[in-house]
Amino acid sequence: MSCQEKPRLLIADDDPNLLDAYVLYFTTLGFEIRTARNGLDALALYCAWHPDAALLDVEMPRLDGRAVARRIRYVGAWPTPTLVAVSGLARDEERRESLRSGFDAHFVKPVAMPLVLAALTRRAGH
Incomplete structure (x- = not known):
């Protein structure tokens, strides 16, 4: 992906208020967004x-x-x-399980969005 294109971000959360907040934040930063409210829809969309x-x-x-x-x-x-x-899950074991599952980072809700942004864009070079 060239840096000229909008980075494509899938956001999945079953809390509609959080989902709306994430969409607003990342849209203002120039991301192209698609959303899902459950894991099956997120996987299909991915x-x-x-x-x-x-x-x-x-x-x-x-x-x-x-x-x-x-x-x-x-x-x-x-x-x-x-x-x-x-996640709302804050124990160290929860974080380790997320990393073992393939996540690059695990943040506890409520999250500091600049930290999430840094984690999402670290490898993409944006």
């Missing part, structure tokens, strides 16, 4: 759209964020998307 990065809630209905991350990593897409977990 497979159809091939985003550069995904911000995924860990605890979503139908398929949790970690299962989505594992399936994305299993597909072995190239280039590899950046995956960031957001």
Whole structure:
């Protein structure tokens, strides 16, 4: 992806207020956004759209964020998307499990959006 193109970001969270806030934040920064409210829809959207990065809630209905991350990593897409977990789960074991599932970073809600932005764009070079 050239830096001339908008980075493509998949955002999945079952909380509509958080989803709206994420969309507003990243849209103002120039991202092209697609959203899902559950893990199955997020996975289907990922497979159809091939985003550069995904911000995924860990605890979503139908398929949790970690299962989505594992399936994305299993597909072995190239280039590899950046995956960031957001969760209300704050224990160290929860963070380790997210990283083992294929996430590049794990943030606890409420998140500092500049930190999420840095994690999402670190590998993409934007």
